[in-house]
Amino acid sequence: MAEHVITVALAGQPNVGKSTLFNLLTGLNQHVGNWPGKTIERKTGTCHFDGHTLEIVDLPGTYSLTANSLEERIARDYIIKEKPDVVVAIVNAASLERNLYLVAELLPLPVPVIVALNMVDVAESEGMKVESHVLEAALRVPVVPMVATKGQGVKLLLEKIGRLVEGEVDYLPNRPQVREDHLEVVEEIDSLVNPYVPEPYPQRWVALKLLEGDVEITEMIRERMKEDTWQKVHAILHQHEDAVVAVASGRYDWIARMIRAALIRPKVGQISLTHRLDRWATHPFWGLLILLGIVGFIFWLTYAVGAPLQEWLDTVVVGGAADLANAALSGGPDWLTGLVVDGIIGGVGTVLTFLPILIIFFASFAFVEDVGYMTRAAYVVDRFMHLMGLHGKSFLPLFLGFGCNVPSVMGARIVESPRARLLTILLAPLMPCTARMAVLVFLTPIFFGAAAPLVSWGMVGLSLVVLALSGIVFNKVLFHGERVAFIMELPLYHIPDWRTIGLLILQRSRAFLARAGTIILVVSVIIWALSALPTGDIETSFLATTGHLLEPVGRLMGQNWRMMVALLASFVAKENSIATLGVLFNAGEEETQLATILRQNLTPAAALAFLVVQMLFIPCVATVATVKQETNSWKWTGFSVAYLLIISLLGGILAYQIAGLVG
């Protein structure tokens, strides 16, 4: 039998188990990339069933198909322009009414729809029952009841897809009709724009979208029309400006008719698990406490499991590899040993040692998101985040920055508003990560004795204050103080799907290794080359020359060239600054010796300035690479680096001058 590929697009609102179904269908046969030119994830995969090959495309989760957001535009463009063989609309049975809204928008498009009625178990636990065959009879499209987390209903879904594509069943859906009170307007618009609607777009649909004020469609039609004809259309649209609500109401009226017989609602007074949990989780006080507890647990996990693992990787694996390379290259030239051991193995080592912490963060993140808690956390902290122009959802990614800035930047993906997402990415590097804390903990006792903890906390506080102020300023200047609307669905709590969490960890780690990893390696080799060339001695290297060049800036904050070099070296990894100082001051392996030398070389004011710069400086290369990956823009990456560079140097100069005045 000749194989032909069936293209199946998965559409659904957020929180319907779309990724679960996608993972179930495709397993490891999936490819994760971005939609062309966008920073939104595009997942495709293949699935074999009964002699068919199915190409599954996971569309972004959207509430509707009006171009309110990039996600909606992508989903809609794909269906209209690429014309998949089938669209599977995944619907959460526990939230049927709201979920059918997307189905009401999908049915007018010229692609057959199958409804996957997912989470029927969750609905039942909430006291709801959906009679799928009744719904099927009403919609006149195939409806498949499913519990995707348990794999129930998948076979039936695939069978129905097969039968629909083979033409074994008629596809005559009950499409939502335009409501009578604006039927006339739609027809009027339709007759005016009719000759101008380009090929793949359904005509009546275009008229309706114009009435809904869809920006993209309006633009498209306007460009194709003569100015005077457009003016006529525009006048009608202007007269019916409130039609958005009427059109949405019309769809909900249709939904009400569709579910009237199919949905059995819970008895009044039945209190659900979600309701009981939310009394605590969304409480302004207890909710914050619970959030702190969860965040605390994630950090405990990082230190108890991640840090030892990191240490082990560093000493045993990376150290072992370095020893091996040293032994193997012992007869060869010194530069080769240096390149391999310090440049390549050092670089790979940095990447590798990142992994344990990243995996813990990705896992915690995916878990918190999958059980439905993420939105509660966002709800509880939204008040504070709004002051900085952020969304409540920015909190958790930012907070995780205390561990490492990389997952912080990657975690910003959960923030839907593109502006708030960008802002989160720009602010994340100001979170004092563990590597910066390590430098802080090493240096403060040397200079400040008993006051060391105070100085350390002061530095952390300073970072957070700078973060908050930057947030407020960015919001005002870059985004003109526009408020991010806070509208967020709180999904029902449910048991997490381990497969989805596992795949997410795998994909995120792979993305980090592939993109950030290569950049880290390249930068490590470059920094090594700068420190070894031309003489092989760091004291006379290009790096030292750069340090000397930077000395005038350094002098403003009491730093000599060695301290400037240490700052430069911290670009590879923050903890490198200590190791570099050790080399530059010929302190050898002994940390106490380095402490003595540093105390002779730096005044407390200069040390304070160094710490300030270190805290606010350009983030490590892994973070910069991730910023590039997530913003998909060199402009914003450059902006981030330049901003932090300026802020940190200004902060350092200010700290040194003020400390000098105070004595």
Place this chain on the structure above:
Amino acid sequence: MSRAKAIPLASLAPNEVGIVQYLAGGRGLTSRLATLGFTPGARVTMVQNFGRGPIIVMVRGTRIALGRGEAQKIIVIPITEGGE
């Protein structure tokens, strides 16, 4: 219920129910809210409202968190208990 006055959704106390009358926001906000089910005639139950900060409501079988500003733009008529 016809005698009750139209008030912003944000003014409902927990467990109170209101029927959406109209949306007072700009086009973008209105479109998003309508999509989520806040259309005239829809029943909205206040789940959590502490007088400041965001609120939680139940509409069309879904729990939705709204900023106070957004909730101020949804105009409802409260209905008295016992009508159910």
